[in-house]
Amino acid sequence: MSEGEPGEQISPDGKWRWDGHNWVPHEHASASPAPGSPYGQPQQPFGQYPSAPYGAFNPPQKSNTTRNVLLILGLVGLLMLGGCAALVGLAVNEVDNTVAEITANDDAPGGVDNPLTIEEGKAFDVYGFEYREGWSVESDESGRATAVGLKFENQRESIDKASVVVKLLRNNELLATVKCHSESAEVGQVVPLKCYGEDAMPTAYDEITIADSY
Known part of the structure; x- marks a missing residue:
């Protein structure tokens, strides 16, 4: 050279x-x-x-474009999965909180799992629903048992409505079931319940119970 x-x-x-x-x-x-x-x-x-x-x-330098694109796509995918997981976690937590609120009073007197024994015509309370006196159990035009004059004052912390089951028993035997529901009641408002029976009015009974229903 x-x-x-x-x-x-x-x-x-x-x-x-x-x-x-x-x-x-x-x-x-x-x-x-x-x-x-x-x-x-x-x-x-x-x-x-x-x-x-x-x-x-x-020698020509190898291009890293493909590798970089794949890395970026992988990172975006991980972020999306993380975001979805976070959203799912929030949704599950919100559902759990809602269920807890709905079932919080199930064991309270008059709750779904703890029927409250009441006396015909007398006032009673179901955790903030103050039922007024003067109601009665009667037979409707079809001969089925129903509740007449049942109404409550909402003393709970927020607007709510009633959905209850009234049962007539004798010697702890269920004779008739009456279902009642109301419109939404503002705090402090008195609202009547509409009731309808499913069974014939019994000739005699020795106990009346009321409990919330879903």
Whole structure:
């Protein structure tokens, strides 16, 4: 390998100069061909172009675009999964809280799981619903048992409505069931219940109970 100007790399026959990327004709090359080079070009085995000097060839850098895109997509996917999991967790927690509120008084006197024994015509209270006196159990026009004049004052903390089951029993045997419900009552408002019976009015009974129903 011959040297031209300082820093230049010249082919042995002086015809070619390495520009850092390719072999290009050397402008100051001698007009006479080098021995063994019939066309005035540096002789190369098997017709190959002159090879780059050792260490001069820089292989192309591999692109990381695909890898970066995949990493970004993976990160977005994880964030979405995390967001969905958080939303699901919030929804489950909200459902749990709602269920807890609905079932909080199930065991209270007059709750779903704890029927309250009441006396016909007398006032009574079911955790904030103050039922007024003067009600009665009677037979409707079809001969079925029903409750007449049943109404309450809402003393709970918020607007609410009643949905209850009144039962007539004798010696702890269920004889008749009466279902009652009301419109929504504002706090402090007195609201009547509408009742209808499912069973014939018994000739005698010794106990009346009331309990919430869903």
